[in-house]
Amino acid sequence: MMNEKNVLLTTLLENREYLNVRKELLEMNEVDVANFIEEAPAEEAAVVFRMLPKDLAADVFTEFNTDMKHHLVVTMTDQELYSIINDLAVDDAVDMLEEMPATVVERVLKTADPNMRNTINQFMQYKKDSAASVMTPEFIGLKEDMTVREAIDYIRENGQDSETIYTCYVMDAKRVLEGVVTVKTLLVSELDKKISEIMSKNVIFVTTDEDQEEAAKIISKYDFLALPVVDSENRLVGIITYDDAMDVMTEETTEDIERMGAMVPSETPYLKTPVIKLAKNRIVWLMVLMITDMISGGILASWQEAFTAMPILISFIPMLTDTGGNAGGQASTLIIRSLAMGEIRPKDWYRVWWKEARVAVICGFFLAVFDVARIWIMYPGQYLVGITIGIALFCTVVMAKSVGGILPLIAAKLKLDPAVMASPVITTIVDAGSLLIYLNTAAFLLRI
Amino acid sequence: MMNEKNVLLTTLLENREYLNVRKELLEMNEVDVANFIEEAPAEEAAVVFRMLPKDLAADVFTEFNTDMKHHLVVTMTDQELYSIINDLAVDDAVDMLEEMPATVVERVLKTADPNMRNTINQFMQYKKDSAASVMTPEFIGLKEDMTVREAIDYIRENGQDSETIYTCYVMDAKRVLEGVVTVKTLLVSELDKKISEIMSKNVIFVTTDEDQEEAAKIISKYDFLALPVVDSENRLVGIITYDDAMDVMTEETTEDIERMGAMVPSETPYLKTPVIKLAKNRIVWLMVLMITDMISGGILASWQEAFTAMPILISFIPMLTDTGGNAGGQASTLIIRSLAMGEIRPKDWYRVWWKEARVAVICGFFLAVFDVARIWIMYPGQYLVGITIGIALFCTVVMAKSVGGILPLIAAKLKLDPAVMASPVITTIVDAGSLLIYLNTAAFLLRI
Numbered sequence: 001m002m003n004e005k006n007v008l009l010t011t012l013l014e015n016r017e018y019l020n021v022r023k024e025l026l027e028m029n030e031v032d033v034a035n036f037i038e039e040a041p042a043e044e045a046a047v048v049f050r051m052l053p054k055d056l057a058a059d060v061f062t063e064f065n066t067d068m069k070h071h072l073v074v075t076m077t078d079q080e081l082y083s084i085i086n087d088l089a090v091d092d093a094v095d096m097l098e099e100m101p102a103t104v105v106e107r108v109l110k111t112a113d114p115n116m117r118n119t120i121n122q123f124m125q126y127k128k129d130s131a132a133s134v135m136t137p138e139f140i141g142l143k144e145d146m147t148v149r150e151a152i153d154y155i156r157e158n159g160q161d162s163e164t165i166y167t168c169y170v171m172d173a174k175r176v177l178e179g180v181v182t183v184k185t186l187l188v189s190e191l192d193k194k195i196s197e198i199m200s201k202n203v204i205f206v207t208t209d210e211d212q213e214e215a216a217k218i219i220s221k222y223d224f225l226a227l228p229v230v231d232s233e234n235r236l237v238g239i240i241t242y243d244d245a246m247d248v249m250t251e252e253t254t255e256d257i258e259r260m261g262a263m264v265p266s267e268t269p270y271l272k273t274p275v276i277k278l279a280k281n282r283i284v285w286l287m288v289l290m291i292t293d294m295i296s297g298g299i300l301a302s303w304q305e306a307f308t309a310m311p312i313l314i315s316f317i318p319m320l321t322d323t324g325g326n327a328g329g330q331a332s333t334l335i336i337r338s339l340a341m342g343e344i345r346p347k348d349w350y351r352v353w354w355k356e357a358r359v360a361v362i363c364g365f366f367l368a369v370f371d372v373a374r375i376w377i378m379y380p381g382q383y384l385v386g387i388t389i390g391i392a393l394f395c396t397v398v399m400a401k402s403v404g405g406i407l408p409l410i411a412a413k414l415k416l417d418p419a420v421m422a423s424p425v426i427t428t429i430v431d432a433g434s435l436l437i438y439l440n441t442a443a444f445l446l447r448i
Numbered sequence: 449m450m451n452e453k454n455v456l457l458t459t460l461l462e463n464r465e466y467l468n469v470r471k472e473l474l475e476m477n478e479v480d481v482a483n484f485i486e487e488a489p490a491e492e493a494a495v496v497f498r499m500l501p502k503d504l505a506a507d508v509f510t511e512f513n514t515d516m517k518h519h520l521v522v523t524m525t526d527q528e529l530y531s532i533i534n535d536l537a538v539d540d541a542v543d544m545l546e547e548m549p550a551t552v553v554e555r556v557l558k559t560a561d562p563n564m565r566n567t568i569n570q571f572m573q574y575k576k577d578s579a580a581s582v583m584t585p586e587f588i589g590l591k592e593d594m595t596v597r598e599a600i601d602y603i604r605e606n607g608q609d610s611e612t613i614y615t616c617y618v619m620d621a622k623r624v625l626e627g628v629v630t631v632k633t634l635l636v637s638e639l640d641k642k643i644s645e646i647m648s649k650n651v652i653f654v655t656t657d658e659d660q661e662e663a664a665k666i667i668s669k670y671d672f673l674a675l676p677v678v679d680s681e682n683r684l685v686g687i688i689t690y691d692d693a694m695d696v697m698t699e700e701t702t703e704d705i706e707r708m709g710a711m712v713p714s715e716t717p718y719l720k721t722p723v724i725k726l727a728k729n730r731i732v733w734l735m736v737l738m739i740t741d742m743i744s745g746g747i748l749a750s751w752q753e754a755f756t757a758m759p760i761l762i763s764f765i766p767m768l769t770d771t772g773g774n775a776g777g778q779a780s781t782l783i784i785r786s787l788a789m790g791e792i793r794p795k796d797w798y799r800v801w802w803k804e805a806r807v808a809v810i811c812g813f814f815l816a817v818f819d820v821a822r823i824w825i826m827y828p829g830q831y832l833v834g835i836t837i838g839i840a841l842f843c844t845v846v847m848a849k850s851v852g853g854i855l856p857l858i859a860a861k862l863k864l865d866p867a868v869m870a871s872p873v874i875t876t877i878v879d880a881g882s883l884l885i886y887l888n889t890a891a892f893l894l895r896i
Contacts, residue, residue, distance in 0.1 A: 262774055278807045330730050335718070362724070
């Protein structure tokens with residue numbers, strides 16, 4: 001359905017039927033309008049955007065990517081800019097400015113009206129990744145002694161500028177947070193009741209310097225629509241809404257996944273990240289892991305004579321080290337994710353290890369039996385080689401799963417990011433271990 | 449704060465001051481009440497749960513884990529069960545029953561009142577992972593010809609049983625979806641206006657058999673509070689709320705991460721998953737990858753003489769294959785995540801490859817220079833060995849990043865899950881490639 005609409009719009013635009021384009025756009029969701037304008041030819045994009053009514057323009061502007069915002073801001077007159085900026089939600093304005101060059105920031109701040117400018121300046125001080133950095137100051141604040149009727153009237157008049165009207169916060173004269181009341185409660189309460197009678201005093205909140213991920217987790221845990229943020233004197237300074245919490249969680253998960261893939265996380269989408277930046281994000285870990293692999297290289301070098309005596313032993317190296325890496329990586333992947341979801345804690349280390357050990361015994365047994373059989377068939381007469389591989393494989397899997405299960409927990413205990421203890425690091429560590437197991441088993445059984 | 453409260457509650461419970469326990473619990477959020485009861489001793493848990501007032505009891509019950517629900521359902525009288533079940537949201541009741549043994553399901557259905565039983569039965573038919581499987585039938589449905597005043601009165605009377613009242617859906621006599629109106633719009637509109645004048649006709653919806661992940665993505669894209677679900681005749685049958693969408697997204701991300709770690713995804717939390725199940729989820733991929741590693745083993749076996757002639761070559765194998773695996777894994781991790789986020793599509797393959805190739809040239813160059821220098825220092829006189837490793841490393845990184853970047857896109861194009869093309873599979877493929885590059889470079893330069 002959306003595609004038909006886009007085809008229609010593109011045709012209208014090519015024929016320069018701007019009035020019809022405008023008519024169609026007015027019926028669409030602002031997210032779709034933004035997507036359509038972003039994909040239109042650059043010179044048309046600005047024309048179409050200027051045709052939008054003032055209210056819609058700000059909503060659409062918020063949805064644009066950074067490049068498009070930058071392009072538009074640079075080409076706007078001061079008056080156009082004034083109208084857009086003052087209609088933006090403060091948190092969206094701040095997000096935008098944080099990604100713009102200093103000259104643009106300066107011009108935007110100069111153009112905004114003094115109230116907006118002060119708020120933006122204040123918000124730009126908050127620490128990156130703090131709860132305050134994702135909050136908005138636009139919420140419905142009520143007083144205890146209002147009646148339900150007064151509260152509803154207040155929402156009717158002030159609701160338009162709030163990020164959400166559905167959760168309202170009750171504050172005293174000094175803006176100290178006292179309670180919370182939902183529009184649902186307001187609607188089902190008698191109009192003459194006082195807010196103090198119907199509000200809930202058990203308010204769950206965060207402070208401005210709390211981690212944004214922690215705030216997002218609270219919103220998700222309690223299924224809140226919004227979470228209040230207070231300063232050090234318990235004064236309500238803003239709220240975080242569920243949609244921003246969803247974005248924070250997605251962002252944090254992407255960072256975790258990138259760290260698990262042995263990269264420094266990037267804040268821009270893949271296709272927008274410059275090659276140099278991608279290379280920088282990756283080379284650190286590649287280098288660290290490569291240097292650590294010298295340990296495995298050293299082990300192999302010191303056993304050179306064993307391989308000269310029995311060259312066939314070389315051919316089992318990839319199978320043993322990779323299986324160790326995979327087995328350990330499976331364990332660490334599960335444990336890292338479970339830690340991120342709050343399903344396990346470092347103090348569960350014994351239960352984790354005991355579980356991994358039993359899983360390893362089962363997996364290791366079947367893999368070893370398979371390999372012993374395969375070697376006995378492929379290399380008739382090499383019974384001891386088969387046994388050597390079987391024992392080495394079994395011990396490698398048990399060692400790998402123990403290491404993979406425990407290292408992320410140790411990292412968490414040491415307040416490091418457990419995501420770093422993912423497959424690449426585990427593989428490098430397990431490689432050295434599996435080679436030692438392999439070569440010592442071979443030395444013992446094959447007397448090399 | 450929460451911890452102090454828990455200590456207080458635990459003390460009260462130990463002293464059997466049940467009335468005080470109840471008083472404290474009444475002031476807490478239902479999620480925290482559920483957590484407290486879950487962690488209380490088993491015999492106390494049921495006692496405390498029975499003390500809760502009827503309304504709170506159903507809210508708290510919804511938050512329990514499966515084991516706790518099962519324990520309580522089994523120990524409840526029919527009357528207690530009746531009261532809880534009929535107060536549950538339909539989607540929560542269905543979720544619960546899907547995880548219970550058949551005898552419990554039978555008893556619950558027998559106890560529920562006929563309406564509830566029919567709805568539950570209908571909902572249990574919907575396909576797992578479909579949009580319908582996460583929707584709830586409890587929403588506010590309005591008619592076009594209602595006035596705003598009538599609509600608000602309707603919400604006042606029927607709001608208590610709805611999952612959300614904030615987004616209302618407008619249906620005709622046959623329940624066909626016609627429009628959507630938010631409570632915010634209702635509150636700021638004149639009381640005598642007709643719903644048809646203020647509703648938005650551009651409703652974004654999904655059908656019952658749409659994938660739940662698709663529905664969650666729409667909710668996240670448009671920042672909806674709820675998304676309507678219609679049947680094949682466009683009749684509104686339920687809504688999916690933002691909190692369920694958040695859960696779906698978290699669940700799907702966990703599945704992706706598990707697949708990327710070479711495991712069959714599990715639906716239960718780690719500590720609750722039996723060892724046998726964990727082993728089963730892991731052994732398939734371990735076996736497949738181990739068998740594929742026989743290719744690398746075969747390559748090494750056929751070059752045995754080279755190693756006998758120059759045993760030092762063995763010691764560079766882990767460094768080369770691991771670096772290849774890590775470099776390819778970095779690329780595939782980023783591409784898989786970008787695909788999942790909708791940031792890139794299979795048709796972007798050329799841009800991805802060109803980007804990866806340039807990143808690989810930069811990373812490969814620095815790694816190679818480092819290693820050549822290291823070998824020249826550690827093994828004086830072995831200039832050609834250094835050059836061999838440098839060239840092999842550079843080519844391996846370029847090959848690995850190309851493979852890692854492209855394979856997930858091919859999987860996506862073939863409608864397979866790209867997450868399968870993560871580090872473990874890439875490592876196994878890249879291993880064989882890097883060994884071939886290494887040995888052929890060595891043969892050429894070192895004439896072995």
